[in-house]
Amino acid sequence: MRLYERFLKGGVPEYLARYYWWAYLWEKSIWFFDHQPIINAILFGQYDTLLKKTLAQVEARPGAQLLQLTCVYGKLTPSLLKHTGNEVHLCDVAVGQLNLARSKTLEASGQCHLARMNAETLGYADDAFDQAIVFFLFHELPTQARQHVYDEIARVVKRGGSVLVTEYGSTPHRHWLYRFAPFRWLLGRLEPFLPGFWQEDVNAKLSEALQKRGKALAGEPQVEHCFARFYRVMRFDLL
Numbered sequence: 001m002r003l004y005e006r007f008l009k010g011g012v013p014e015y016l017a018r019y020y021w022w023a024y025l026w027e028k029s030i031w032f033f034d035h036q037p038i039i040n041a042i043l044f045g046q047y048d049t050l051l052k053k054t055l056a057q058v059e060a061r062p063g064a065q066l067l068q069l070t071c072v073y074g075k076l077t078p079s080l081l082k083h084t085g086n087e088v089h090l091c092d093v094a095v096g097q098l099n100l101a102r103s104k105t106l107e108a109s110g111q112c113h114l115a116r117m118n119a120e121t122l123g124y125a126d127d128a129f130d131q132a133i134v135f136f137l138f139h140e141l142p143t144q145a146r147q148h149v150y151d152e153i154a155r156v157v158k159r160g161g162s163v164l165v166t167e168y169g170s171t172p173h174r175h176w177l178y179r180f181a182p183f184r185w186l187l188g189r190l191e192p193f194l195p196g197f198w199q200e201d202v203n204a205k206l207s208e209a210l211q212k213r214g215k216a217l218a219g220e221p222q223v224e225h226c227f228a229r230f231y232r233v234m235r236f237d238l239l
């Protein structure tokens with residue numbers, strides 16, 4: 001039995017166990033990575049900037065129903081709860097991640113609803129949410145899983161709602177990190193689906209998924225870049 005196969009239980013997708021057991025499924029790594037300095041270092045010191053830009057685009061209309069698609073390390077979820085005052089539904093396929101999220105949201109447990117789910121096949125009703133928030137998930141998904149997630153977002157976000165995506169930018173050919181070959185090699189090893197995501201037209205993918213549901217985007221997304229376009233925050237509004 002290979003090491004990663006030990007983590008293949010309870011509906012955990014194969015790619016998650018195979019490529020990311022060391023990041024999201026192993027209890028020691030869950031403890032290790034959920035320290036603010038660590039997660040900030042992984043994002044090259046950009047965590048607070050990205051958090052601020054993301055929170056600025058979060059739907060704060062009273063009563064809006066928010067979906068945070070999968071757990072994240074660091075303070076995003078508690079910040080989201082404080083920032084909006086709205087209910088946040090948070091789903092993830094990994095029990096350890098949900099437990100961690102619970103420990104960080106105890107004070108707001110009535111406002112934060114956790115559920116174990118695969119983001120590719122969500123159990124929420126059609127048009128259940130005013131906004132879906134997707135923080136660094138897409139680049140960790142294989143192409144087909146990404147497609148399923150676009151489709152599910154298009155299904156559960158209602159007309160007039162929005163999709164907020166915080167992610168890597170498109171292929172950063174000119175960025176000094178990308179031009180440094182050993183770093184590019186390392187990133188490719190640690191994040192095997194990132195090169196595919198770098199090339200993906202998120203706008204087109206989301207538009208196609210919405211079209212299948214008879215929905216559409218209300219024009220171009222609002223995009224904010226940071227770290228010389230290495231990262232971006234995109235808000236897509238639906239008609």
Ligand SMILES: C[S@@+](CC[C@H](N)C(=O)[O-])C[C@H]1O[C@@H](n2cnc3c(N)ncnc32)[C@H](O)[C@@H]1O
Pocket residue numbers: 013016024039069070071072073074091092093094097117118119120135136137140145
């Ligand atoms: C949001 S992503 C990346 C987060 C980012 N590296 C961070 O912590 O800031 C990581 C989460 O996605 C979850 N995940 C990955 N694939 C999933 C899927 N298909 N369904 C639900 N959760 C998934 C993992 O269990 C993990 O908790």
